[in-house]
Amino acid sequence: MFEKVLVANRGEIALRVIRACKELGIRTLAVYSEADVDSLHVQLADESICIGAAPSTESYLKIDRIMSAAEIGDVDAIHPGYGFLAENPHFAEVCESCNIKFIGPSSQAMQAMGDKNAARAAARRAGVPVTPGSEGIVETESDAIKIARKIGYPVMIKATAGGGGRGMRMAHNEPSLQSAFHSARHEAEKAFGNDQVYLEKLIVNPHHVEFQIVADSHGRMVHLGERDCSIQRRNQKVIEECPSPLMTSSLRKKMGHAAIKLAKSVGYENAGTIEFLVDSNKHFYFIEMNTRIQVEHTITEEVYGCDLVKEQIRIAAGEPLSEHVARATPRLHAIECRINAEDPAKDFQPTPGRIDFYYAPGGRGVRIDSHVYTGYTVPPYYDSLIAKIITVGATRINAIERMRRALDEYYITGIKTTVPFHAAIMRNGEFRAGNYDTGFIERVMSSGKLDLTSRPIRLRE
C-alpha cells in the first residue's frame, strides 16, 4: 500500500481523497494555489506545498510544479480528483515516467476514450450502440449538411476534445447548422486548442444515464449500476439519483454489459463512468466515457455500500477488487444535490465571497461532502461547487422527503447558494413522480412556477 499520496486537486474532492487516505493510514500531501491557503484540504493534509498563483493555469494545471512537489514530498502516488489534470493523458504519462503511480487508468486507456470521436469509434467496434451521427470528424460545412440530411434534424455539433457538457452546439435546420458549425469549431479551438468536431443526432429530451465501472489490475471488472443525471442546467448536472427511475433490471443488465464490454476493449483499469442517453422508447446510446472519479460517485457508494475512492487507491496499489465491491448489489435509494455558490434568483450568477455562518444538516441518511466552513471565503477563480448533499432512503420518495427536510435545515449566510433552488425541486410534482428528462430544468425555470423564496430556519448565530 502507498505510504504517501499527493492530492492534485482542490475543494471538496481534495478533501474526499484526503479522508480516504487517512482511513487507509496513508500520509497526504496537498498542493494548493495562493487563493486556497485557508482551504480545508490544505489544513487537514499532513503536508502542503504552494504551487502557484490563484488562476488554475498558474497552479493546478502546472504539471511541472506538481511533479516538483511530488518529488520534494517523496510521494508514491498522485490522485488527480476530477477536472484539472484528471483526464490529461500527458500528465498520466509524466507520472508513469517518474515512477509515481497515477491513481486512475493508464495514459493509453485515457487517450483512447478521451478523444470523444475515437471513443464513439471504439464503441462501434465493441458493438455498443451509439447515437446516430457522423462516422468521424466532420471536415467541411458541406459534409456537415450531407450528414445532417441523412440522420435528420435536430443535430448536435460536438468538439472531439470537449466533454463535461462543454463544446456543444445545437442546430435545428440547415441555415442554423451552417453558422453553428463554424462557431462550434471556433469555440473549440479557443477552449480546447482543437477545432475538430463531429455530428450526432440530437435525441430530444432523453434521460442521461451513466454506468459506474471498476476494474482492478488483475483483469476483474464489474459495474456498480447506474446514476440518472438528467437534471441538468446548461449541460451541467445539478441533481443526480441512483437508481434511475426509468431503469428495469433487464435494461440494467443490457446497459451494464455494454459498459463493461466497451471499457474492457480499451484495457481500462480503476474507476470510470460510461455515459448513455436513453430515449422515450428505452433505447440507449453511448455518448462518452469519463476516465476518472466523478462528482456524483457518492450516490453509487450509498446505494451499493462501498467507498469508491478507497477502492481506487487499493486498485492503484495493485490489490484485487474488494469482494464487497465485486459482489455489491443495490439497496436503498440515494439522491445528490450539488450546492453551488450561485444566486438562483439572478440566473445563477456566481456569488463568491465570505461565508459568514455555515450550518450543515445532519441526522439519519444525510451525507455532506463539503470543504466550506464558517468564515471560509469562496474564491472566484474556480467552479462554484461548495457542497454536495446526499440523502439515502429505503425508497425513492423517502430519499426525496429526507432531502427536502435536510435542505430546509441547511443554513448558509454571507453568500447566496442554490439551496432554495433544490428545496423547490424536491417539492416539484414532476420531479417527485420521476417524470423528467434533460429538458426538465429549462422548462421548470421558464415556467416561472418554481418558488425560490427561501424557507430556511433562522439560526441565532
Place this chain on the structure above:
Amino acid sequence: MEPKDIKEIKTIIDLMKKNDLSVLEIEKEGFRIKVQRGSSGQTAAVAPLQTAVPPKAALASTDAASGLPKATESVPLREIVSPMVGTFYRAGSPDGSPFVDIGKTITEETVVCIIEAMKVMNEIKAETSGVIAEVVAENGKPVQFGQVLFKVR
C-alpha cells in the same frame, strides 16, 4: 496630555508590537504623533518555511533581524520570492561559492540562486536591484511557490 491620549498611545504601541511595526505615524484633527520602536532585545523571527502566503510588502517592516541599530526610520525591504517549487541552492555546485551574500549589490539580471526542480537546475534572477539584506531560505531545503528567498534593501 490627557489620560485618554495616553491610553490611545498605549493601544498604538501594543498594535505595533503585535504587528511587528517599527514606525507608525498618525495625524488627525490637528493631532499628530509618531511612535518609533527600538530594536534592543528584539529579534524578528525569520518567516517559517511552511508559511503559505509570502508576506506582502508591508508599510513598515522589521529590520531588527539585520542587526542594524535603530536610529532612523526603517526602509521597507523588498523580497525575492520563489517562482517555482523545488530545492533551493545558494551555489552553482556543491563546493562552489554562493552566488550572493549579505551586502552584495545586485541588479535585475544577477543570478541569486539555483532552484532545482525535477533534476533541472534553474538559475533564478533577482529581478530587482539593490543590496542583499537577508538570506531567508535555507540551502538545500525545499521551497514552495511564493516563498521568500532573499530580502533586498
